[in-house]
Amino acid sequence: MTKLITPRKLKGFWELMPNEQIKFDNMISALKNVFDNNCFLPLDTPVAEYSEILLAKSGGDVDKEIYRFTKGNTDMCLRYDLTVPLARFVAMNINVLEFPFKRYQVGKVYRGEKPQKGRFREFYQCDADIIGENLSMTADAECIKLYQPCFDALGMSCVVEISNRKILAGFFESIDKSENLTDLMIIVDKVDKLPKEDIYTMLKEFDLSSEDCRKLFEIISCKGRFADIYNKLKDLTDNNTFQQGLDELKILSQKLNAMGMQEENYTFNLSIVRGHNYYTGTVFEAYIKGHRELGAIGGGGRYDNLCGNFLDKIMQGVGMSIGLTRLFDIISQQNAIESTSNIEIGILAFDETFDEGLKIINRLRNNGIKADNIGENKSFKAKMKEADRRNIPFILVVGQDELDTNIYTLKNMKTSEQEKLSLDEIIAKLKK
Amino acid sequence: MTKLITPRKLKGFWELMPNEQIKFDNMISALKNVFDNNCFLPLDTPVAEYSEILLAKSGGDVDKEIYRFTKGNTDMCLRYDLTVPLARFVAMNINVLEFPFKRYQVGKVYRGEKPQKGRFREFYQCDADIIGENLSMTADAECIKLYQPCFDALGMSCVVEISNRKILAGFFESIDKSENLTDLMIIVDKVDKLPKEDIYTMLKEFDLSSEDCRKLFEIISCKGRFADIYNKLKDLTDNNTFQQGLDELKILSQKLNAMGMQEENYTFNLSIVRGHNYYTGTVFEAYIKGHRELGAIGGGGRYDNLCGNFLDKIMQGVGMSIGLTRLFDIISQQNAIESTSNIEIGILAFDETFDEGLKIINRLRNNGIKADNIGENKSFKAKMKEADRRNIPFILVVGQDELDTNIYTLKNMKTSEQEKLSLDEIIAKLKK
Numbered sequence: 001m002t003k004l005i006t007p008r009k010l011k012g013f014w015e016l017m018p019n020e021q022i023k024f025d026n027m028i029s030a031l032k033n034v035f036d037n038n039c040f041l042p043l044d045t046p047v048a049e050y051s052e053i054l055l056a057k058s059g060g061d062v063d064k065e066i067y068r069f070t071k072g073n074t075d076m077c078l079r080y081d082l083t084v085p086l087a088r089f090v091a092m093n094i095n096v097l098e099f100p101f102k103r104y105q106v107g108k109v110y111r112g113e114k115p116q117k118g119r120f121r122e123f124y125q126c127d128a129d130i131i132g133e134n135l136s137m138t139a140d141a142e143c144i145k146l147y148q149p150c151f152d153a154l155g156m157s158c159v160v161e162i163s164n165r166k167i168l169a170g171f172f173e174s175i176d177k178s179e180n181l182t183d184l185m186i187i188v189d190k191v192d193k194l195p196k197e198d199i200y201t202m203l204k205e206f207d208l209s210s211e212d213c214r215k216l217f218e219i220i221s222c223k224g225r226f227a228d229i230y231n232k233l234k235d236l237t238d239n240n241t242f243q244q245g246l247d248e249l250k251i252l253s254q255k256l257n258a259m260g261m262q263e264e265n266y267t268f269n270l271s272i273v274r275g276h277n278y279y280t281g282t283v284f285e286a287y288i289k290g291h292r293e294l295g296a297i298g299g300g301g302r303y304d305n306l307c308g309n310f311l312d313k314i315m316q317g318v319g320m321s322i323g324l325t326r327l328f329d330i331i332s333q334q335n336a337i338e339s340t341s342n343i344e345i346g347i348l349a350f351d352e353t354f355d356e357g358l359k360i361i362n363r364l365r366n367n368g369i370k371a372d373n374i375g376e377n378k379s380f381k382a383k384m385k386e387a388d389r390r391n392i393p394f395i396l397v398v399g400q401d402e403l404d405t406n407i408y409t410l411k412n413m414k415t416s417e418q419e420k421l422s423l424d425e426i427i428a429k430l431k432k
Numbered sequence: 433m434t435k436l437i438t439p440r441k442l443k444g445f446w447e448l449m450p451n452e453q454i455k456f457d458n459m460i461s462a463l464k465n466v467f468d469n470n471c472f473l474p475l476d477t478p479v480a481e482y483s484e485i486l487l488a489k490s491g492g493d494v495d496k497e498i499y500r501f502t503k504g505n506t507d508m509c510l511r512y513d514l515t516v517p518l519a520r521f522v523a524m525n526i527n528v529l530e531f532p533f534k535r536y537q538v539g540k541v542y543r544g545e546k547p548q549k550g551r552f553r554e555f556y557q558c559d560a561d562i563i564g565e566n567l568s569m570t571a572d573a574e575c576i577k578l579y580q581p582c583f584d585a586l587g588m589s590c591v592v593e594i595s596n597r598k599i600l601a602g603f604f605e606s607i608d609k610s611e612n613l614t615d616l617m618i619i620v621d622k623v624d625k626l627p628k629e630d631i632y633t634m635l636k637e638f639d640l641s642s643e644d645c646r647k648l649f650e651i652i653s654c655k656g657r658f659a660d661i662y663n664k665l666k667d668l669t670d671n672n673t674f675q676q677g678l679d680e681l682k683i684l685s686q687k688l689n690a691m692g693m694q695e696e697n698y699t700f701n702l703s704i705v706r707g708h709n710y711y712t713g714t715v716f717e718a719y720i721k722g723h724r725e726l727g728a729i730g731g732g733g734r735y736d737n738l739c740g741n742f743l744d745k746i747m748q749g750v751g752m753s754i755g756l757t758r759l760f761d762i763i764s765q766q767n768a769i770e771s772t773s774n775i776e777i778g779i780l781a782f783d784e785t786f787d788e789g790l791k792i793i794n795r796l797r798n799n800g801i802k803a804d805n806i807g808e809n810k811s812f813k814a815k816m817k818e819a820d821r822r823n824i825p826f827i828l829v830v831g832q833d834e835l836d837t838n839i840y841t842l843k844n845m846k847t848s849e850q851e852k853l854s855l856d857e858i859i860a861k862l863k864k
Binding site: 004005006007008009010011013014015016017018019021022024025029032036037038039040041042043044045046047048049050052053056067069070071072074076078087088089091092093096098102103108112122134136138149254255258259260307309310311312342343354355356358359361362363365366368370371372373376377386389390 | 436437438439440441442443445446447448449450451453454456457461464468469470471472473474475476477478479480481482484485488499501502503504506508510519520521523524525528530534535540544554566568570581686687690691692739741742743744774775786787788790791793794795797798800802803804805808809818821822
């Protein structure tokens with residue numbers, strides 16, 4: 001006998017039990033339908049890329065987390081997001097793709113961070129992006145609007161909180177702090193998480209005057225409808241970038257309206273900046289309506305040079321993403337009460353009637369009903385126990401009497417109700 | 433400006449263009465429906481496993497092809513098939529899974545072989561297996577039968593060629609050649625590809641007499657219905673294993689019949705052995721009906737000790753797989769004539785009517801129609817050209833007149849036919 005190896009799964013690599021997997025697959029499939037309906041094209045890039053490609057853009061932080069290895073002479077990495085592969089794909093196919101190019105991708109990504117609750121080393125990302133040479137604000141609006149049918153498809157409701165980085169960038173420009181833009185944006189990103197005094201202390205380190213701090217807080221405390229925000233901020237500075245940011249928000253607001261985005265499903269919140277440095281204009285985060293405490297379920301924004309590492313040509317993009325792992329956790333918790341089976345009807349047949357049972361299963365399946373044989377070679381009691389353990393909603397006993405009379409007892413396992421029916425009646429009852 | 437990097441994809445890693453991806457996704461989704469309908473549970477194991485787990489079973493050949501690497505102290509590999517991860521999963525969850533455990537998985541696997549036509553380093557596998565402690569022949573029959581609805585769902589028809597390794601194993605036992613079983617099976621596997629003389633020469637190397645060779649050819653030339661094969665072979669040897677093989681084929685044939693497998697969709701062919709050494713009983717290969725020259729599109733069989741490296745307990749299994757890459761190539765070649773778009777109707781609006789166009793798009797999408805805006809900010813001529821390049825079947829021009837009268841011209845881009853219709857009529861026409 002060979003020495004036994006303890007079966008283990010890689011730490012931090014996500015794996016669902018089959019009954020959870022069904023729900024996850026249903027979620028993905030509902031989202032894919034929405035993306036298809038909105039005319040986004042599916043893409044499925046390889047899980048690995050040349051290191052040269054994948055590391056072209058990344059800063060220091062990502063490097064440590066990356067799974068990098070060689071095979072023969074090939075230096076390669078597992079992808080850590082779906083955006084760099086998109087950039088590589090667009091650059092490779094720049095002459096054959098039709099722009100604006102709208103693509104979505106649902107796929108696994110890899111980050112070798114310390115596994116902890118809600119953080120995985122292998123997990124799913126779900127992105128929809130629009131790429132083009134001169135993208136109008138229609139593209140930004142479309143990405144934001146997309147959350148609405150996505151959440152609808154999952155039986156939920158969203159609130160997307162929207163800002164435009166040009167407003168803060170323009171403000172910092174107006175007070176001569178452009179060179180500290182990255183650091184200052186990181187501070188703004190913490191406004192929700194830290195006490196106001198700490199934020200002030202951090203800002204002072206960059207020599208912001210009290211008046212500058214006051215104005216900054218005036219901007220980032222703006223929340224609500226565009227018209228109100230505009231009236232409050234329009235005279236704050238005549239800086240061009242600042243005013244352009246306001247203009248873009250205005251157009252965005254119009255387009256969202258034209259696209260049928262309900263006012264209850266979006267709002268403006270100028271403290272939204274998004275962590276990533278590559279966002280240049282519109283930025284947004286999506287929350288479950290009434291459940292902001294659960295954190296952002298998705299986010300995205302406008303970036304102005306997708307393929308900069310691969311092409312001379314400037315390709316703009318705007319993208320939205322959905323945090324599937326988080327969303328799935330929330331959905332699972334809501335539906336945890338009911339444990340379901342993948343089998344709609346279990347067939348209990350005996351030695352003599354077993355093959356007739358198989359025929360019935362075939363007929364049911366041909367009618368789109370998920371029927372399966374339960375407890376072959378087991379006693380009747382053991383069959384019943386198995387049907388129970390498998391949470392099967394209906395069972396059908398196939399004995400010789402039933403075959404002779406074509407009258408079967410359909411038992412509802414939840415209510416224990418029994419009905420005497422012909423096979424055709426059973427099919428009619430269970431068929432959707 | 434940063435130095436540009438040439439955008440390249442890893443050699444041998446499969447990547448489809450979006451319009452092909454749509455077809456591939458449809459294919460997967462059709463197959464998943466069949467697996468669901470047949471009560472197989474979905475599984476989605478990680479792309480990587482501990483090397484200890486993945487290499488526990490593999491022979492020499494697989495090792496060279498494997499993508500193995502370390503991250504920190506973790507020695508890991510990309511999976512080269514879906515069977516070892518299944519074994520690991522079953523062993524890990526042996527106490528919570530319900531057996532027989534029927535699972536399917538569609539996922540990418542990795543083999544660092546030389547890329548060549550039809551051979552990839554990253555490609556999809558699609559497996560359905562049934563695992564249990566004492567599996568009856570019903571499980572074998574179910575895996576074989578499964579090809580029929582799978583092929584149906586893709587608009588094709590299958591022929592599954594079936595054998596049982598016990599027949600040949602028993603025969604070799606009867607002539608005292610059990611110790612050379614592996615080598616002899618490899619020779620039999622080549623019968624279709626090499627001239628008969630070469631096979632004879634190879635067999636002679638293992639000291640098979642002319643009479644043994646004659647009998648062997650009598651067995652492996654058996655093709656067709658079970659009853660005929662049985663009559664021909666039943667007296668060839670009274671070896672137990674041989675007779676057990678025949679018995680199993682007989683039961684299999686009965687179960688397939690009970691499951692509604694049409695006789696035109698399967699046949700017996702005793703030269704089928706399958707390459708893999710781990711098959712112990714039933715083996716089979718699936719072909720497209722009338723197109724055996726395209727080679728096997730799938731195959732599988734019975735194995736008797738799935739979790740041997742991880743568990744004391746003997747878990748049997750039987751599995752079928754479908755070669756998705758090959759199947760997709762064939763389907764694509766058949767449908768190559770028609771180039772389709774992901775957009776069902778293109779909306780051509782002008783500056784003044786653009787937002788009204790967005791409203792119409794929203795209404796169409798809410799009715800399940802894939803509508804999109806075409807050529808924003810382009811001239812009418814350029815819009816038309818774009819619609820044409822994108823192969824969009826219908827277009828709708830949204831001008832002020834159309835909005836005022838609610839009468840739109842729906843243009844069929846293939847036939848150039850034009851119809852004057854209200855928006856409701858257009859929705860009714862395009863809605864499925």
